[in-house]
Amino acid sequence: MVKKEYQIIANNFELAGRASSDIKKTLKALEYSKAMxxxxxxxxxxxxxxVVIHSVGGYMTFEIINDYVELNIYDDGPGIFDIQLAMTEGYSTANRIANTNGFGAxxxxxxxxRLSDVMEINSDQFGTHIRLIFxxxxxxxxx
Ligand SMILES: Nc1ncnc2c1ncn2[C@@H]1O[C@H](COP(=O)(O)OP(=O)(O)OP(=O)(O)O)[C@@H](O)[C@H]1O
Ligand SMILES: [Mg+2]
Incomplete structure (x- = not known):
């Protein structure tokens, strides 16, 4: 069993991706398949x-529980206004700075x-929680 936690800082494009890199390193060391x-x-x-471009900051937990991997991503506001609309391909409220950094498609x-087996989103004006299971x-x- 593994449990790790990573802080995610809003608007910090330099540190963005740090959590994902560490998760990759951990899964590689545990000999998970390339596809997984x-x-x-x-x-x-x-x-x-x-979290970097749409919230004021948050954190992600990464857990390996028996035969599945669970990610929980929590952030503080402003939340996803309309989840169904946000799930539409091509819908984005990303600002110009995010666009300049290559995000906002x-x-x-x-x-x-598409990538996960279970995805749950809970969001209100105070923040967002996304749970992903693989x-x-x-x-x-x-x-
Ligand atoms: N954590 C969040 N907090 C507030 N709003 C969010 C959050 N995540 C997503 N959203 C809203 O949902 C929209 C769609 O998100 P999605 O990740 O699909 O696209 P994007 O981030 O705008 O662009 P891309 O991910 O392609 O770079 C965002 O533009 C934003 O309005
Ligand atoms: Mg996005």
């Missing part, structure tokens, strides 16, 4: 960037949904 690592780290990266949440599946064992 890619799935988890692409999703964790998207969620990390969302409106694909992050959609990709997280189960080692048949496809994950192939590469």
């Amino acid at each position: 690592i890619k799935r988890i780290c692409a999703a964790s990266y998207e969620s990390e960037i969302n 409106g694909m992050g949440l959609t990709n997280m949904k 189960v080692v599946g048949d496809l994950d064992a192939l590469s």
